[in-house]
Structures are given as C-alpha cells and as structure tokens.
Amino acid sequence: xxxxxxxxxxxxxxxxxxxxxxxxxxxxxxxxxxxxxxxxxxxxxxxxxxxxxxxxxxxxxxxxxxxxxxxxxxxxxxxxxxxxxxxxxxxxxxxxxxxxxxxxxxxxxxxxxxxxxxxxxxxxxxxxxxxxxxxxxxxxxxxxxxxxxxxxxxxxxxxxxxxxxxxxxxxxxxxxxxxxxxxxxxxxxxxxxxxxxxxxxxxxxxxxxxxxxxxxxxxxxxxxxxxxxxxxxxxxxxxxxxxxxxxxxxxxxxxxxxxxxxxxxxxxxxxxxxxxxxxxxxxxxxxxxxxxxxxxxxxxxxxxxxxxxxxxxxxxxxxxxxxxxxxxxxxxxxxxxxxxxxxxxxxxxxxxxxxxxxxxxxxxxxxxxxxxxxxxxxxxxxxxxxxxxxxxxxxxxxxxxxxxxxxxxxxxxxxxxxxxxxxxxxxxxxxxxxxxxxxxxxxxxxxxxxxxxxxxxxxxxxxxxxxxxxxxxxxxxxxxxxxxxxxxxxxxxxxxxxxxxxxxxxxxxxxxxxxxxxxxxxxxxxxxxxxxxxxxxxxxxxxxxxxxxxxxxxxxxxxxxxxxxxxxxxxxxxxxxxxxxxxxxxxxxxxxxxxxxxxxxxxxxxxxxxxxxxxxxxxxxxxxxxxxxxxxxxxxxxxxxxxxxxxx
Amino acid sequence: xxxxxxxxxxxxxxxxxxxxxxxxxxxxxxxxxxxxxxxxxxxxxxxxxxxxxxxxxxxxxxxxxxxxxxxxxxxxxxxxxxxxxxxxxxxxxxxxxxxxxxxxxxxxxxxxxxxxxxxxxx
Numbered sequence: 146x147x148x149x150x151x152x153x154x155x156x157x158x159x160x161x162x163x164x165x166x167x168x169x170x171x172x173x174x175x176x177x178x179x180x181x182x183x184x185x186x187x188x189x190x191x192x193x194x195x196x197x198x199x200x201x202x203x204x205x206x207x208x209x210x211x212x213x214x215x216x217x218x219x220x221x222x223x224x225x226x227x228x229x230x231x232x233x234x235x236x237x238x239x240x241x242x243x244x245x246x247x248x249x250x251x252x253x254x255x256x257x258x259x260x261x262x263x264x265x266x267x268x269x270x271x272x273x274x275x276x277x278x279x280x281x282x283x284x285x286x287x288x289x290x291x292x293x294x295x296x297x298x299x300x301x302x303x304x305x306x307x308x309x310x311x312x313x314x315x316x317x318x319x320x321x322x323x324x325x326x327x328x329x330x331x332x333x334x335x336x337x338x339x340x341x342x343x344x345x346x347x348x349x350x351x352x353x354x355x356x357x358x359x360x361x362x363x364x365x366x367x368x369x370x371x372x373x374x375x376x377x378x379x380x381x382x383x384x385x386x387x388x389x390x391x392x393x394x395x396x397x398x399x400x401x402x403x404x405x406x407x408x409x410x411x412x413x414x415x416x417x418x419x420x421x422x423x424x425x426x427x428x429x430x431x432x433x434x435x436x437x438x439x440x441x442x443x444x445x446x447x448x449x450x451x452x453x454x455x456x457x458x459x460x461x462x463x464x465x466x467x468x469x470x471x472x473x474x475x476x477x478x479x480x481x482x483x484x485x486x487x488x489x490x491x492x493x494x495x496x497x498x499x500x501x502x503x504x505x506x507x508x509x510x511x512x513x514x515x516x517x518x519x520x521x522x523x524x525x526x527x528x529x530x531x532x533x534x535x536x537x538x539x540x541x542x543x544x545x546x547x548x549x550x551x552x553x554x555x556x557x558x559x560x561x562x563x564x565x566x567x568x569x570x571x572x573x574x575x576x577x578x579x580x581x582x583x584x585x586x587x588x589x590x591x592x593x594x595x596x597x598x599x600x601x602x603x604x605x606x607x608x609x610x611x612x613x614x615x616x617x618x619x620x621x622x623x624x625x626x627x628x629x630x631x632x633x634x635x636x637x638x639x640x641x642x643x644x645x646x647x648x649x650x651x652x653x654x655x656x657x658x659x660x661x662x663x664x665x666x667x668x669x670x671x672x673x674x675x676x677x678x679x680x681x682x683x684x685x686x687x688x689x690x691x692x693x694x695x696x697x698x699x700x701x702x703x704x705x706x707x708x709x710x711x712x713x714x715x716x717x718x719x720x721x722x723x724x725x726x727x728x729x730x731x732x733x734x735x736x737x738x739x740x741x742x743x744x745x746x747x748x749x750x751x752x753x754x755x756x757x758x759x760x761x762x763x764x765x766x767x768x769x770x771x772x773x774x775x776x777x778x779x780x781x782x783x784x785x786x787x788x789x790x791x792x793x
Numbered sequence: 794x795x796x797x798x799x800x801x802x803x804x805x806x807x808x809x810x811x812x813x814x815x816x817x818x819x820x821x822x823x824x825x826x827x828x829x830x831x832x833x834x835x836x837x838x839x840x841x842x843x844x845x846x847x848x849x850x851x852x853x854x855x856x857x858x859x860x861x862x863x864x865x866x867x868x869x870x871x872x873x874x875x876x877x878x879x880x881x882x883x884x885x886x887x888x889x890x891x892x893x894x895x896x897x898x899x900x901x902x903x904x905x906x907x908x909x910x911x912x913x914x915x
Contacts, residue, residue, distance in 0.1 A: 329844065417898070483830065483839055
C-alpha cells in the first residue's frame with residue numbers, strides 16, 4: 146500500500162527548483178571547522194561518541210539451574226540515549242558488548258521461555274564491568290513468540306485443512322499477513338460470531354484496495370485500448386460473485402468471501418473460547434555465526450519527511466520542504482515513544498510502536514549518514530544524492546547543498562507506485578500502474594514504458610548495471626523490465642506454487658491485488674539488482690522465496706526459504722560487495738543472509754519483537770559489510786555488524 | 794439468560810453507542826489528539842489499545858478510509874458523565890453483538906484495568 150499517494154501538481158515542464166539555502170548548523174555543509182567544533186561539543190557534553198571509551202560490559206547468562214544459556218539476547222541502553230545495543234551469548238553463555246562510552250546503563254537479558262531480567266551498570270574510568278544474569282523460566286511463552294513461531298505452533302491437521310496439512314496456515318498467511326504480523330492476529334481469541342464480525346470488517350476494508358486501480362486511465366491511454374480493471378492483469382472475472390445488494394465483488398473481497406467459512410471455523414477452533422491444546426514450537430536460539438553479531442538500534446520518529454541519521458551519535462536532522470519552496474533544516478524534534486509498544490520486552494507481546502506507519506525505507510549515504518526518506522522507494526544517484534517521491538513528483542535531495550528539487554508529474558498522469566531507482570545516467574525511474582516512468586532531470590520530461598501485461602500492479606523497482614529497470618508485478622507473479630538503452634520491454638513469469646498443500650478449488654481461485662492472493666501465488670514485491678553482478682534478486686512475499694534473474698538471458702532460478710522461515714515474509718533483497726544477498730523479513734524477527742555460492746540461508750536475530758522490516762540497505766564501506774534495517778512497526782532503525790572473533 | 798444479556802447490551806449501547814464527536818484539540822478539521830500516557834499503567838493501557846482497538850476506533854478523520862462510520866475514536870470518553878469504570882469494563886468483556894467483539898477471551902483482568910487507565914486520559 147502506497148502511503149504517499151501523489152497528486153499531480155504541475156504540467157510537464159522544467160522542474161521547480163527549491164534552492165533557498167539551508168540554515169547552517171551542521172558538519173555536512175563543507176565547513177570542516179564548524180564540524181570539528183560540533184564534535185568537540187558532543188565530547189564535552191558526554192554524548193555517546195564511540196571512540197570516547199574502550200571499556201565495555203560482559204558476563205554470563207545462565208538459567209535458574211545454573212546451566213549456561215546459549216543464544217540469549219543481552220541489550221543495553223545508556224541513560225538519555227536513543228541507541229540500544231544488543232549482543233547474544235555463546236555456547237558458554239558468555240556475552241560481551243563492543244566498546245561503549247562512559248555512562249549509566251540499563252541492561253536486560255532475555256530468551257524465549259525465560260523471564261526477562263534487568264540490571265543497571267555504570268561504565269567509568271578504571272572500572273571493569275561484569276554483569277551476570279540468571280533467567281528464571283517463563284510460563285506464558287505465547288506472549289514472547291516470534292511471528293513465525295506462531296505459524297510453527299498452529300495446528301495443520303484440522304477439518305478446515307481438508308486433508309491437506311498446512312493448508313489453513315497458508316490461507317491465513319495469504320489473506321491476513323499483508324497487514325497483520327502473525328502475533329498480532331493469533332494472540333487474540335474470540336467467539337465464532339465475533340470472528341465473523343471481524344472477518345466482515347476486514348473484508349470490507351480489503352475491498353478498498355480493489356478497482357478502480359488505474360485512476361487516471363493511463364493504461365488505456367498508453368495502449369490506446371480499453372482495459373477493464375476488474376481482474377488483475379486486465380479483464381473481467383468469468384464467474385462474478387455478487388454482494389447482498391447484487392453488486393459484483395472485487396478481486397480481494399472475492400478471496401475473503403471464498404475462504405470465509407474456513408477462516409472463521411479455523412480461528413474459532415484454534416483461537417476461540419475453548420482453549421486449544423497448542424504445542425508451542427519455538428525456533429532454536431541463535432548459535433555460531435548467527436549469534437556473533439552486534440545490533441545497534443536507533444529510535445526514530447514516524448517519518449513524513451526526510452530525516453538524516455548520524456550513526457556515530459544517533460543524532461537526527463530533519464529536512465522539510467516549505468510551502469515557499471525552501472528547505473528547512475532542524476534537529477529532529479522530540480517525539481513520543483512508549484516502551485510498552487516498542488518490542489524490546491518480548492513478554493509484553495505487543496509490537497506496534499507505529500503499526501504500519503513507521504519508517505519504511507532507508508538508504509546509506511556516501512557521506513557517512515543514513516537517510517530516512519518519507520514514503521516508499523528510494524535510491525542514490527551517481528553523485529550520491531537521495532531520490533524518492535513526494536509533493537506530486539520525483540524528489541531529489543542534494544546532500545551537499547541540503548536542498549530539495551521536485552520534478553512534478555505531468556497533469557493527468559497516474560501517480561507513482563512503490564518502487565524507485567536511478568540509472569547510471571542519473572535518470573529517475575518509478576513504478577506506476579501502467580508500467581514504469583523514467584524522468585530525465587535535465588529536462589524534467591517523464592516517459593512512460595507500459596508493461597507487457599497490463600494492470601499487474603507494479604510494485605518494487607530496481608535498475609541494473611546495464612540500465613534496465615526491473616519492476617515486480619505483485620498481482621500477476623511477473624517481473625517486468627525496460628531496457629533503458631533501447632526502450633524494449635519484456636517480462637519474466639514466476640510459475641505458480643505447485644508443491645504446497647492446496648485443494649483443486651484453491652488452485653482455481655483467481656488473483657487478488659496486493660493484500661490478498663490465492664495460495665498458489667507468489668507475490669513478488671521488492672527487488673534489487675546486484676550493482677556489481679549480472680543478476681536481479683526478487684523476494685516473493687506470500688510465497689516465501691527468492692528469485693534470481695539473469696539480466697541478459699532472463700534465466701530464472703528460485704530459492705525457497707527453508708522450513709518455518711517460509712512464512713517470514715521475505716521483503717527486500719540487497720546484494721553486498723561480496724555478492725551476498727541480505728533479505729529483510731517482515732514477519733520474522735530475523736535478518737536473512739543468502740550465499741549464492743553455497744545456496745544456503747543463515748538467519749540472524751533482531752532483538753525487537755514484531756519489528757516488521759522493510760526496505761533495507763548495505764554499507765559496503767567497512768571491510769565486513771554492515772546491514773541497515775528499518776523497523777516499520779518497531780519505531781527504530783538498526784545497524785547489524787558482524788563480528789570475527791569467535792571467542793567474543 | 795438471553796434477556797439479561799440483551800438488557801446489558803441495550804444499556805451499553807445507550808451509554809456508548811452515540812457518543813458525541815470527540816473534542817478536537819484545535820477545532821474542526823484538525824486531527825484529534827489523544828492524551829499522552831504518563832504512568833506505567835497508562836502506557837501499558839495505550840499499548841493494549843493500539844493492539845486491540847485501533848482498527849475500529851480510528852481517528853474521526855480516518856473513518857471513511859477505514860470504512861468504520863459507526864465507531865468512535867474514544868478521545869475524551871470519560872468526560873461523558875454516564876461513563877464509569879464498571880460500564881467500560883463490562884463493555885470490553887461483553888462487546889456489542891454485531892458491532893464490537895467481546896474481549897473476554899483475549900484480555901486478562903490486569904490488561905483491562907490498564908486499558909481503562911489509558912481510556913481515562915485518552
């Protein structure tokens with residue numbers, strides 16, 4: 146769902162340039178002396194500059210019976226800081242934090258099935274700090290579960306599974322999982338009548354994503370053909386389903402109605418008034434490389450405009466586009482956070498600091514900052530400027546001048562969909578209902594390249610190193626492309642899922658748009674090209690798999706996420722300088738690593754429950770690349786660093 | 794047993810069903826602003842509200858988008874003289890048939906107390 150639906154503000158014309166100078170107050174405006182003074186100021190103020198101290202905190206985590214707990218998460222946060230650092234214990238139950246600045250620290254250790262235990266420590270000159278934790282058992286394990294642990298724990302042999310064990314998990318995943326993390330849904334229990342009431346409400350809600358989809362009719366204009374947008378891919382349904390008033394149901398509501406009886410019966414059986422004998426199946430705690438990481442989480446506000454994060458200090462600077470066209474620059478103002486909602490304490494079972502309106506995207510800048518743009522979709526141009534969309538057009542943020550430039554879409558042109566990218570010539574690309582737009586910033590001219598399949602709901606977009614723009618068509622399981630050098634268009638089709646439990650009737654259901662899909666669908670959502678290689682990587686959100694496409698031969702190879710991770714909603718894949726593919730997971734508190742050479746996945750823990758990661762990025766500057774993860778629900782962004790010392 | 798239940802529902806409907814439009818912080822046309830929790834109990838209650846109530850009790854400006862014309866945003870709920878802790882607790886536990894689900898199987902007693910503490914300052 147695009148949160149920043151754009152209105153068209155201007156005609157096709159030269160871009161509006163907003164070049165009012167920003168008020169100078171930071172180090173990034175090419176004023177080295179001012180920058181040095183500011184750093185000195187931070188040091189004097191005792192703010193957490195990493196080089197200030199080499200001291201750290203370490204210790205051992207054990208269970209109540211004295212046995213070491215491997216893979217327990219230990220987190221710490223300095224008084225007054227907006228940064229939380231987390232590490233995990235090794236086989237001996239030992240943990241150690243990286244060097245931390247002096248200060249007073251709150252600490253907590255936790256693991257599923259054990260009680261979160263807190264401590265406080267002070268780091269100061271000449272003091273070695275050890276803090277051991279003993280974790281008692283915890284009874285209400287369901288409150289602590291990761292979202293895919295909920296899926297692992299659900300029964301898969303109920304009458305509603307219709308002899309196809311695991312069918313109902315998929316029905317719920319495909320009909321509820323776009324908007325609801327599993328824990329949000331399954332932690333609730335209602336009567337049959339109340340589940341029906343909720344189903345009706347959700348069914349009405351999901352129908353709001355049904356047509357009219359192409360509001361401006363640009364698909365018809367571009368193709369000079371009349372397309373009916375009742376069914377994804379264009380056309381009408383062979384057998385209409387009607388509501389009580391005789392009106393035909395849209396694509397998504399058709400799916401909700403098709404599965405209505407099974408959904409209500411299954412939820413009432415498993416999460417109803419009678420306690421179902423759930424077997425809580427939890428994932429193994431992280432071990433080895435998966436536990437040998439440091440995750441630094443930074444509190445961030447909801448978004449809505451461009452924020453710039455300094456990773457060293459956690460300090461945020463906010464840039465806003467004024468009505469007069471000027472760019473205002475300020476420290477990000479204070480904002481409200483509730484620790485009961487931020488997912489740090491897993492036993493609170495509540496994971497929705499910002500529900501679906503938190504930070505969706507980030508981009509690691511070439512200037513040492515991390516940029517948090519509004520909306521969905523972003524990229525850097527060859528000069529390192531940040532591109533995204535808003536204010537009725539493509540937006541460039543010049544990182545040196547600290548000014549916005551808006552390139553308005555022509556009047557009457559359908560707005561952008563989610564994906565954005567920039568090619569090697571500095572041209573901005575964006576997905577749209579009819580295919581893909583390309584903007585030449587030198588002229589302000591937009592060009593539309595219609596997709597081969599109309600109305601497939603273009604979603605994520607990326608540009609490869611040969612200037613082909615690729616876009617996922619989530620509603621029809623196709624990946625479209627435009628050759629930016631020749632203008633040729635084409636698409637690659639992802640075959641339907643054939644090896645999972647579903648009935649013949651399930652296989653006959655028809656497509657939805659973005660929120661609901663038939664359980665044979667894959668739902669390619671985000672994709673990224675390897676900037677140094679010959680492949681585009683796409684993640685299929687519903688299907689739980691990665692697709693690799695060769696940018697010239699178009700050869701398709703698919704890799705399914707193993708076991709329970711299939712329900713983790715793989716979101717955006719990003720390739721680092723070593724060719725490793727990193728994948729955010731929006732329904733599992735994990736970060737996935739895929740090595741194309743060994744074709745193996747590794748899953749790294751994220752210390753926040755229900756973090757709901759979205760569009761991630763890799764910082765290739767360090768010897769070992771680091772991964773940056775925005776938590777759309779958790780109200781944070783995280784830096785994941787990989788340690789090399791096995792002893793820690 | 795049905796009669797008292799229906800009576801309870803009618804009473805609850807009378808108390809909650811036609812709440813006036815919530816007071817707005819800055820006048821008509823501006824977004825409503827809920828109170829900010831200060832105590833741990835209120836913060837816990839806000840979290841429970843976010844987790845269980847917000848898909849129906851949306852802000853007034855979002856009602857059309859979420860297709861929930863009949864619910865209220867529950868800002869300023871306790872300014873209504875007929876609203877009592879016991880009435881709110883009963884409504885949360887019993888629900889309203891066809892309008893609001895019962896949370897008796899979802900929320901523990903402590904969670905309902907926390908939720909009420911939050912509703913008082915929302």
